[in-house]
Amino acid sequence: MDVISEFFSEYDGLAAFRTTIYLTLLSAVLALLIGTVVAVMRVSPVRVLQLIGTAYVNIVRNTPLTLVIVFCNLGLFLQLGVSLANKDSNTFINDNNFRLAVLGLSVYHASFVAEAIRSGVNTVPLGQAEAARAIGLPFLKTLRYVVLPQAFRGAITPLGNVLIALTKNSTVASVIGVTEASAVMKVMIENRPDVLFVVFGIFAIGFVILTLPVGMLFTSMSKRLAVKR
């Protein structure tokens, strides 16, 4: 099976998967931040914020990821001139594409994160927020100290699903030239169509190795951190 050793030596498959991991982790953190803000807007008592939050979720969630990622490159960068890296750097194109991909992945998955957190908020009984308001906590402190800590625990399973989806969706970054795992896979398939199934197998296993522990971790966390009522 020389194709397996080629994966490590000639194609530097590990570096490609490392890029996949970086894409995933950075996007996950940003998506969690944006998604939390959007979820808070949706549950806030301010009508305008609710509308903005709802519009964000409904527009972004229903737009194909490929479209979002391609827009980041063609629209934001080439058309509007938004660049996220140092133009004088000789790794500019790679850095910029990587960061635009992170931006697109974060913005896209934030809509799913927001919905996961909102479903978590719905697991928190109304009395919790009432009790918080009754001791004089204003809206944001009620969220921060009472509702959101419980909502996140109630949202662990759906958040895990979003993270797994994000890991696999990071392959779309290849369409704007980020050399993550699937980009390398395409090159390998072009060069070695004779062992097509082996190549597919290698990358499938690679993704399972990434996502399986995530699923297991989130399942165990959802049990361990569940709020006892």
Place this chain on the structure above:
Amino acid sequence: MSDSDTLTKTGLVALTGVNKHFGELHVLKDINLSIDQGEVVVVIGPSGSGKSTLCRAINRLEPIDSGSILLDGQPLPSEGKALARLRADVGMVFQSFNLFAHKTILQNVTLGPTKVRGKSKSEADERAKALLDRVGVGAQAAKYPAQLSGGQQQRVAIARALAMDPKVMLFDEPTSALDPEMIKEVLDVMVDLAGQSMTMVVVTHEMGFARRAANRVVFMADGQIVEEAEPEKFFTDPQTKRAQDFLSKILTH
């Protein structure tokens, strides 16, 4: 009703012409009620009479449609920071306890003092422990609410409210969700509070508590205050047909 009219101007809590609807349902009909400093007012009445809504309106967990509610002479602010400040001065105890499920008993009591009053953690901890001892659950401080019995949880909820040094305490059916043997331990704490001249509004079905601790009984039916009297007078000699009816149904067993 003439007694209450004269009190309206001076009370710590003063409701004037309060109306509230839930859709078509008129749950509070032109309520006038004044509660003096140190007074214990027990609100009784059949289910759906609006007594819980009345209690919740006093700290604006239920907004009202018309009329005015004054606390210490100040009208209730409509929303935002000013309302939060007012709520900090009004203790509330719920039927379903509503202890913060993800926080320990001690943290439940210290959250308000540290995050609303800006007290230091050590100061808040010390006060919280004293209050938990006072309501008899000091030994449970490190546990989580789900590990406590209903009676213990409700006493923690009382301690949590007291930690804010409220001007008035509202009790919304505090013993209705409790097993019979736990009702007494909660009522004992409330009687003790009443004895220390805490101003209290108590919505309850516990007639024994009303007799023992109340200065005044307010009887509500169909969203209206039908009768107000001292407990002894109310229970032995109710003036209205509606109150006589209600008492005959609950006191015959």
